[in-house]
Amino acid sequence: MSYVCNRVVVSIACIETHARQCEACNMATPYVPQRHSRLALAIAGTLGASAVFGQVEVPWLVMEEVTVTAQKREQSATDIPISMTVMGSDDLNEKRIQDFADLSVNTSALDIARGNSTNNPVIAIRGIGSTDPWINNNPSVSAFIDGVYLPFGSYLGMPLFDLERVEVLKGPQAGLYGRNSIAGAINFVSVEPGDAIGGHVDLSYGRYGETTLQGAIDTPIGDSLKLRFAGFSAQGGGYIQREGTVDSTAGFSRAPGVIPAIPSISAKSDYGDKDVVAGRASALWQASDRLTVDLRVHYANDGSEIVNSTNLNGDPLGVFQPEQGAIHVDYDDLAGVMDARNRGASLELNWEGDVFTFTSLTGVESLSRDYSVGDFVPLRLAQPTYDEDVSSFSQEFRISSEGDSLYWLAGLNATRDSIDYHRSLSSWDYLLGELISAYDQDDESWSVFGQVEWQLSPSLLLSGGLRYTDEEKRYEGGSWENDPFGTSIVAAVYPEVAGGLFGESDYDDQDVSGQLKLSWTASDATLVYGSVSRGFKSGGFDGSGIVEEIGFLPYNAEELLAYELGVKSRLLDDTLDVSAALYYYDYSDKQVLAILDLGNGITEAVTQNAAVSEVMGLDLDIKYLINEHWSAGLSATVLDSEITEWNSDDPAEAQARIGNELPGTPGTSLTGDITWEGNAGDFDLRASMWATYTDSTYRDIENTPALQAESYTLLNARVSLGDPARGWSVYLYGKNLADEEYRSSVRTLVGMQGAYFGAPRMYGVGVNWQF
Structure with a gap:
């Protein structure tokens, strides 16, 4: 059993990882599984909010709807005619994906080789990629951080942290992503600021x-x-x-x-x-x-x-x-x-x-x-x-x-x-x-x-x-x-x-x-x-x-x-x-x-x-x-x-x-x-x-x-x-x-x-x- 907030007037930011539309009152308020009910009550009590809780069945694991910005706007991944691999923040943290090498071994069809040690990663998707490790070479896979294009492999030695998701788009993406997306594109989307402390x-x-x-x-x-x-x-x-x-x-x-x-x-x-x-x-x-x-x-x-x-x-x-x-x-x-x-x-x-x-x-x-x-x-x-x-x-x-x-x-x-x-x-x-x-x-x-x-x-x-x-x-x-x-x-x-x-x-x-x-x-x-x-x-x-x-x-x-x-x-x-x-x-x-x-x-x-x-x-x-x-x-x-x-x-x-x-x-x-x-x-x-x-x-x-x-x-x-x-x-x-x-x-x-x-x-x- 679990408890769902019904007409709660407080935003429970601490449980964002489990937030979705309230099932009890059909309002855009977070739901609280049983393992989080004490946290919800504590927050509501601290802020002086009153709440009515009703019992509903909520599973531990659910099939999530994945939202991406692969086409420069928010859409469900299942509605987009692009082959892609998407990893959310939970996946990234659980698998300790902290650099490009970690990303490669967790994504099929993505190959990342070292260039000049770890300094200029050489990337291929579905076999399409350069073998040139020099600093002025443009990778065959265009990489973007929060929409900004990173034109050289030298930029890709950055650590990966505090990301909402990573989208690996497979196949040419030249229409929306431009030059050097001949093999595909990778979007790194950082977490947005939250509504509460x-x-x-x-x-x-x-x-x-x-x-x-x-x-x-x-x-x-x-x-x-x-x-x-x-x-x-x-x-x-x-x-x-x-x-x-x-x-x-x-x-x-x-x-x-x-x-x-x-x-x-x-x-x-x-x-x-x-x-x-x-x-x-x-x-x-x-x-x-x-x-x-x-x-x-x-x-x-x-x-x-x-x-x-x-x-x-x-x-x-x-x-x-x-x-x-x-x-x-x-x-x-x-x-x-x-x-x-x-x-x-x-x-x-x-x-x-x-x-x-x-x-x-x-x-x-x-x-x-x-x-x-x-x-x-x-x-x-x-x-x-x-x-x-x-x-x-x-x-x-x-x-x-x-x-x-x-x-x-x-x-x-x-x-x-x-x-x-x-x-x-x-x-x-x-x-x-x-x-x-x-x-x-x-x-x-x-x-x-x-x-x-x-x-x-x-x-x-x-x-x-x-x-x-x-x-x-x-x-x-x-x-x-x-x-x-x-x-x-x-x-x-x-x-x-x-x-x-x-x-x-x-x-x-x-x-x-x-x-x-x-x-x-x-x-x-x-x-x-x-x-x-x-x-x-x-x-x-x-x-x-x-x-x-x-x-x-x-x-x-x-x-x-x-x-x-x-x-x-x-x-x-x-x-x-x-x-x-x-x-x-x-x-x-x-x-x-x-x-x-x-x-x-x-x-x-x-x-x-x-x-x-x-x-x-x-x-x-x-x-x-x-x-x-x-x-x-x-x-x-x-x-x-x-x-x-x-x-x-x-x-x-x-x-x-x-x-x-x-x-x-x-x-x-x-x-x-x-x-x-x-x-x-x-x-x-x-x-x-x-x-x-x-x-x-x-x-x-x-x-x-x-x-x-x-x-x-x-x-x-x-x-x-x-x-x-x-x-x-x-x-x-x-x-x-x-x-x-x-x-x-x-x-x-x-x-x-x-x-x-x-x-x-x-x-x-x-x-x-x-x-």
Whole structure:
């Protein structure tokens, strides 16, 4: 049994996670399950409110209606003809999704690989994604925080905290989301300020000293202004064995007496500690009955120890050999520490008119960071040190209107981005010198877009979106040799660098993209849809270090033509949700990070348009409410990808790559979960278990067997016990409970091969307080 507030005149903000329309009096007041009835009475008594309580049956678990803003307005996820994965705040907190890597292992069809350690994540959805980890590369998946576009992968190293939900939209979304949403889009929606004073604090401690503290507080001012302050901190958790140089290369130099020798460095366990602090302030002002102003400001500082990949095959000099089968080992002589500062703000104005709604969204974002990654061997072969500054500005205006049978939206978007990049590539033990590269890049883009939905009949809806994009990029910079010891052969290996190689180049492009969709409401509980979409990913410039004049030439945009059939249905008296999507992609001009052999053991990674590919796949999502105590879910993706053409003047190179799979494209990926919730005496008890399976995956475009990630399964669990009437709960968590060894991504450098391995078994305890 449970109790429902009937004609209560107090807002019970503390139980927002269970709030819905009052069943007893059909008013928009929260309902209170039995485990929360003491809290409701306490609040009502404290505020002097009187209440009448009636008894009704309320289950512990219910099949929730998920609201999303995937189409720039609030809608039920089941009513939108888009294949998507949506995770609410409860899921995000329970599964400890605190960064992009956590998001990947909990979402089928989403693959996130490391770029420059954790600094520039490389993202793919359904096999569509770039392999370029450089800072100026635009990801193939467009990411948005509270509607503001994040144009570079470098912004995606931010911690994820105090989020209302994450929406992963699969397939091209160019009509509403614009350039670089060729694979899909990810919306991060932060929690809005609440109506009453309250908040939460969560503290956890786990294996390897991993400590996480996060929380938020709502502090409304009057009836029209609401404020929210949220914070996050992650410390410790390093699980890497750093070998040092004492027993390997200490004292080594290719030019003894001229170039200083490698110092003696002791081994260190539990390396790779996090040191992340972040905060967000939000203000929501109801300026009038028609005008709402939403301001959000955020800041993050990352001083974590940088983890290198584990060397797999030694070094080209034959000086060092790694232990066979070793994982979670850092052999580098260089201990890198991140020094990154991320700042951003957004201002959204919404004006509700009688006929139309007007929205203005302004966003600014900046990132400054200095760090060294190392070359994953205890030698100084190619150790990069970076000094990077990135800034972005975006402005979007939208106007929309909804009638009985017609909805339309029109918009204008403009962005300006700039990058200031400097890299010192130290090669004292290989090229006996240093290669310095620096450039400035400025990007400008504007677009006009629109979407129309026309209700052809009570059951048929035709929708279409179109966007015209104009973008320009300007690159100016180059590379030069640094030879402080008079020993460098950098210019001998890269002759065009001798005396300095400098240049400038422009890139401009125009594109028309969009989609056409037909939706059929087969019944009140079933939606069937078909769509044809076209998306594109921007072209650009080499973002590492140009060593040949030809490197100043830009690469061109990618294009994707996608066909999709899907169905979404709620069955068995609203206890079973099923959605499925079948799709075919024609993927052309793919930008690939190809490894070119320059001779004498020297290689160069160059981004080029080299591939035409086909992708076919199936997505399946099932959510089943077994009864009021048990629920289960399953998400699955089956993919088949193939390179059908390769653009090269070398027939042997083309032949070697035609038929290869696209990197980051597992044949099968699965996520499943099961949850139980009920009483344990006077307390609430919730237990959940979830697992992820990922098929074997090639990590490079060449499909190198040594760099293939084998299939793996991750098992995770969480148990919590609490007293919601007093606002507290304690919990135990475990991730990768079977201690599975698996590769999350790979790295190649001057003929060396390395792999980043996923975290080992992690577990801990936490306490949560709602107030």
